[in-house]
Amino acid sequence: MIIKDRQYEECPTCHRTRLVRDEVYGCDNCGKEIDLMETDDYLRATNFHRDGEHDELTFCSWSCFFTMLPKIVIDHFLNIPYLNAENMGEGLTIRNFWQAVKSCQMP
Numbered sequence: 001m002i003i004k005d006r007q008y009e010e011c012p013t014c015h016r017t018r019l020v021r022d023e024v025y026g027c028d029n030c031g032k033e034i035d036l037m038e039t040d041d042y043l044r045a046t047n048f049h050r051d052g053e054h055d056e057l058t059f060c061s062w063s064c065f066f067t068m069l070p071k072i073v074i075d076h077f078l079n080i081p082y083l084n085a086e087n088m089g090e091g092l093t094i095r096n097f098w099q100a101v102k103s104c105q106m107p
Contacts, residue, residue, distance in 0.1 A: 001028045001058065028057045029064035041089030043081035050076045061091025062100035069104075
């Protein structure tokens with residue numbers, strides 16, 4: 001999810017625009033900033049729709065993924081984040097996955 005849009009500045013003399021700040025991305029559940037270029041410490045899911053479109057979803061933790069899961073409208077299929085034994089980021093371990101599953105209250 002984009003939490004801050006790109007920001008441009010126009011030169012008053014030559015009227016050219018330049019990029020001042022790139023987009024800032026964050027968790028689709030809690031909005032916590034995630035630097036997609038600098039880190040692999042996030043989870044990615046893809047929601048594929050029947051019309052051929054898809055939504056890319058990013059999460060900062062397994063807890064945020066399972067909190068958001070019942071709210072995602074799935075009309076075709078959802079490619080969920082994979083378990084990665086090497087991913088040791090906060091909230092992203094396999095142990096965090098099982099904790100989130102146990103605490104999940106699905107409808």
